[in-house]
Amino acid sequence: MFATSLGDDGAELRPLEPWRAEELLAHMERGREFIGQYIMLPDAVVDLASSRAFLQAYADKAAADTARLWGIWVDDKLVGGVLFRTMDIKMGTAEAGCWLEPAAAGKGLVTRAARLIIDWAVEERAVHRVEWLVAAGNAASIAVARRLGMRKDGVLRESYPHRGKRHDVEVWSVLAPEWRAGKEGSEKQGS
Numbered sequence: 428m429f430a431t432s433l434g435d436d437g438a439e440l441r442p443l444e445p446w447r448a449e450e451l452l453a454h455m456e457r458g459r460e461f462i463g464q465y466i467m468l469p470d471a472v473v474d475l476a477s478s479r480a481f482l483q484a485y486a487d488k489a490a491a492d493t494a495r496l497w498g499i500w501v502d503d504k505l506v507g508g509v510l511f512r513t514m515d516i517k518m519g520t521a522e523a524g525c526w527l528e529p530a531a532a533g534k535g536l537v538t539r540a541a542r543l544i545i546d547w548a549v550e551e552r553a554v555h556r557v558e559w560l561v562a563a564g565n566a567a568s569i570a571v572a573r574r575l576g577m578r579k580d581g582v583l584r585e586s587y588p589h590r591g592k593r594h595d596v597e598v599w600s601v602l603a604p605e606w607r608a609g610k611e612g613s614e615k616q617g618s
Contacts, residue, residue: 430500433536433540438499438539439501440497440498440499440540441497443508444486447498447505448482449478452472452475454528457528465589465594468481493513493515494513495511495514507525507531508540509523509544511544516554519555519556520557521556523541523545523548523557525537533567545575545601546610549606555602557600557601558600559571559575559599560597561596562594562596563595569599576606576609579599581597582595583598
Protein backbone atom coordinates (compact mmCIF):
# COMPACT_ATOMS: atom_id res chain seq x y z
CA MET A 428 0.00 0.00 0.00
CA PHE A 429 1.12 3.56 -0.68
CA ALA A 430 0.58 5.77 2.35
CA THR A 431 2.33 8.76 3.88
CA SER A 432 2.09 9.43 7.59
CA LEU A 433 0.61 12.78 8.60
CA GLY A 434 1.94 12.54 12.15
CA ASP A 435 1.72 10.55 15.37
CA ASP A 436 -2.10 10.49 15.49
CA GLY A 437 -2.58 7.56 13.09
CA ALA A 438 -3.41 9.86 10.17
CA GLU A 439 -2.26 8.96 6.66
CA LEU A 440 -2.48 10.39 3.17
CA ARG A 441 -3.21 7.81 0.45
CA PRO A 442 -4.29 7.90 -3.19
CA LEU A 443 -8.09 7.88 -3.41
CA GLU A 444 -8.78 5.52 -6.29
CA PRO A 445 -11.90 3.99 -7.94
CA TRP A 446 -11.69 0.75 -5.98
CA ARG A 447 -12.41 2.79 -2.84
CA ALA A 448 -15.87 3.90 -4.06
CA GLU A 449 -17.77 2.20 -1.22
CA GLU A 450 -15.48 3.81 1.33
CA LEU A 451 -15.93 7.25 -0.24
CA LEU A 452 -19.71 6.85 -0.27
CA ALA A 453 -19.77 5.83 3.42
CA HIS A 454 -17.57 8.84 4.23
CA MET A 455 -19.95 11.16 2.33
CA GLU A 456 -22.91 9.72 4.24
CA ARG A 457 -21.20 10.54 7.56
CA GLY A 458 -20.39 14.10 6.55
CA ARG A 459 -22.73 15.06 3.72
CA GLU A 460 -24.25 18.25 5.19
CA PHE A 461 -21.05 19.46 6.85
CA ILE A 462 -18.91 18.86 3.76
CA GLY A 463 -21.59 20.24 1.47
CA GLN A 464 -21.79 23.64 3.14
CA TYR A 465 -19.38 25.10 0.59
CA ILE A 466 -18.46 22.44 -1.97
CA MET A 467 -20.37 20.29 -4.47
CA LEU A 468 -18.71 16.94 -3.74
CA PRO A 469 -21.51 15.54 -1.53
CA ASP A 470 -24.07 16.50 -4.17
CA ALA A 471 -22.04 14.58 -6.78
CA VAL A 472 -21.41 11.44 -4.68
CA VAL A 473 -24.88 10.19 -3.80
CA ASP A 474 -24.72 6.45 -4.53
CA LEU A 475 -22.17 3.79 -5.41
CA ALA A 476 -22.30 4.48 -9.16
CA SER A 477 -21.70 8.22 -8.71
CA SER A 478 -18.93 7.53 -6.19
CA ARG A 479 -17.18 5.25 -8.69
CA ALA A 480 -17.70 7.77 -11.49
CA PHE A 481 -16.20 10.60 -9.39
CA LEU A 482 -13.15 8.54 -8.48
CA GLN A 483 -12.75 7.25 -12.05
CA ALA A 484 -12.88 10.81 -13.39
CA TYR A 485 -9.99 11.73 -11.09
CA ALA A 486 -8.09 8.58 -12.05
CA ASP A 487 -8.48 9.59 -15.69
CA LYS A 488 -7.36 13.15 -14.91
CA ALA A 489 -4.34 11.79 -13.01
CA ALA A 490 -3.44 9.67 -16.03
CA ALA A 491 -3.70 12.80 -18.20
CA ASP A 492 -1.64 14.71 -15.59
CA THR A 493 -4.35 17.36 -15.12
CA ALA A 494 -5.51 16.65 -11.53
CA ARG A 495 -4.81 14.47 -8.48
CA LEU A 496 -6.86 13.14 -5.55
CA TRP A 497 -5.80 11.82 -2.14
CA GLY A 498 -7.76 10.63 0.87
CA ILE A 499 -7.01 11.33 4.50
CA TRP A 500 -7.39 8.29 6.76
CA VAL A 501 -7.29 8.22 10.55
CA ASP A 502 -6.95 4.78 12.10
CA ASP A 503 -7.78 3.24 8.72
CA LYS A 504 -11.03 5.23 8.31
CA LEU A 505 -11.47 7.71 5.43
CA VAL A 506 -12.25 11.11 7.00
CA GLY A 507 -11.44 13.61 4.25
CA GLY A 508 -9.28 14.45 1.31
CA VAL A 509 -7.08 16.88 -0.52
CA LEU A 510 -6.74 17.34 -4.22
CA PHE A 511 -5.41 19.29 -7.10
CA ARG A 512 -8.70 20.07 -8.80
CA THR A 513 -6.70 21.30 -11.76
CA MET A 514 -3.05 21.03 -12.75
CA ASP A 515 -1.47 22.66 -15.77
CA ILE A 516 2.12 21.52 -15.68
CA LYS A 517 3.05 23.43 -18.84
CA MET A 518 1.79 26.69 -17.29
CA GLY A 519 3.13 25.73 -13.85
CA THR A 520 -0.20 26.18 -12.04
CA ALA A 521 -2.41 24.03 -9.86
CA GLU A 522 -5.55 24.58 -7.79
CA ALA A 523 -5.57 22.78 -4.45
CA GLY A 524 -8.63 22.00 -2.38
CA CYS A 525 -9.86 19.92 0.54
CA TRP A 526 -12.76 18.52 2.55
CA LEU A 527 -13.28 16.79 5.91
CA GLU A 528 -16.13 15.12 7.73
CA PRO A 529 -17.09 16.85 11.01
CA ALA A 530 -15.40 14.38 13.38
CA ALA A 531 -12.02 15.08 11.74
CA ALA A 532 -12.24 18.88 11.71
CA GLY A 533 -9.99 21.04 13.87
CA LYS A 534 -7.09 18.59 14.12
CA GLY A 535 -4.75 20.04 11.50
CA LEU A 536 -5.25 17.14 9.09
CA VAL A 537 -5.94 19.27 6.02
CA THR A 538 -3.02 21.60 6.71
CA ARG A 539 -0.62 18.67 7.08
CA ALA A 540 -1.96 16.90 3.98
CA ALA A 541 -1.99 20.07 1.88
CA ARG A 542 1.63 20.78 2.84
CA LEU A 543 2.62 17.38 1.47
CA ILE A 544 0.83 17.76 -1.85
CA ILE A 545 1.96 21.36 -2.37
CA ASP A 546 5.53 20.38 -1.63
CA TRP A 547 5.23 17.53 -4.17
CA ALA A 548 3.78 19.89 -6.79
CA VAL A 549 6.47 22.54 -6.28
CA GLU A 550 9.49 20.27 -5.85
CA GLU A 551 8.64 17.27 -8.03
CA ARG A 552 6.41 18.77 -10.71
CA ALA A 553 7.89 22.29 -10.92
CA VAL A 554 4.53 23.97 -10.28
CA HIS A 555 5.18 27.68 -9.81
CA ARG A 556 1.79 28.84 -8.49
CA VAL A 557 -0.61 26.90 -6.27
CA GLU A 558 -4.05 28.44 -5.83
CA TRP A 559 -6.66 27.87 -3.13
CA LEU A 560 -10.19 29.00 -4.08
CA VAL A 561 -12.55 29.21 -1.14
CA ALA A 562 -16.05 30.49 -0.45
CA ALA A 563 -15.66 33.73 1.49
CA GLY A 564 -17.78 32.33 4.33
CA ASN A 565 -15.61 29.23 4.81
CA ALA A 566 -13.46 30.46 7.72
CA ALA A 567 -11.85 27.04 8.34
CA SER A 568 -10.57 26.75 4.77
CA ILE A 569 -9.35 30.35 4.79
CA ALA A 570 -7.42 29.56 7.98
CA VAL A 571 -5.76 26.63 6.19
CA ALA A 572 -4.69 28.92 3.33
CA ARG A 573 -3.11 31.28 5.89
CA ARG A 574 -1.32 28.43 7.69
CA LEU A 575 0.06 27.28 4.33
CA GLY A 576 1.65 30.71 3.86
CA MET A 577 -0.69 31.72 1.06
CA ARG A 578 -1.60 35.30 0.25
CA LYS A 579 -5.06 36.54 -0.61
CA ASP A 580 -5.04 37.68 -4.23
CA GLY A 581 -8.61 38.93 -4.34
CA VAL A 582 -12.30 38.15 -4.32
CA LEU A 583 -14.44 36.93 -7.20
CA ARG A 584 -17.78 38.45 -6.29
CA GLU A 585 -20.78 36.11 -6.40
CA SER A 586 -18.93 33.81 -8.78
CA TYR A 587 -19.88 30.46 -7.27
CA PRO A 588 -23.49 29.24 -7.28
CA HIS A 589 -24.02 26.54 -4.68
CA ARG A 590 -27.28 25.17 -3.29
CA GLY A 591 -29.35 28.12 -4.42
CA LYS A 592 -27.00 30.88 -3.29
CA ARG A 593 -24.20 32.75 -5.04
CA HIS A 594 -21.00 32.89 -2.98
CA ASP A 595 -18.06 35.25 -3.19
CA VAL A 596 -14.87 33.26 -3.76
CA GLU A 597 -11.55 34.29 -2.27
CA VAL A 598 -8.47 33.45 -4.32
CA TRP A 599 -5.39 32.63 -2.26
CA SER A 600 -2.04 31.53 -3.67
CA VAL A 601 1.54 30.68 -2.91
CA LEU A 602 4.39 30.91 -5.42
CA ALA A 603 7.23 28.39 -5.51
CA PRO A 604 9.88 30.84 -4.16
CA GLU A 605 7.56 31.81 -1.28
CA TRP A 606 6.85 28.14 -0.56
CA ARG A 607 10.54 27.30 -0.40
CA ALA A 608 11.31 30.33 1.77
CA GLY A 609 8.52 29.32 4.17
CA LYS A 610 9.89 25.77 4.39
CA GLU A 611 13.40 27.07 5.11
CA GLY A 612 12.05 29.31 7.87
CA SER A 613 10.16 26.40 9.45
CA GLU A 614 13.24 24.15 9.28
CA LYS A 615 15.43 26.79 10.94
CA GLN A 616 12.90 27.26 13.73
CA GLY A 617 12.88 23.51 14.29
CA SER A 618 16.66 23.31 14.77
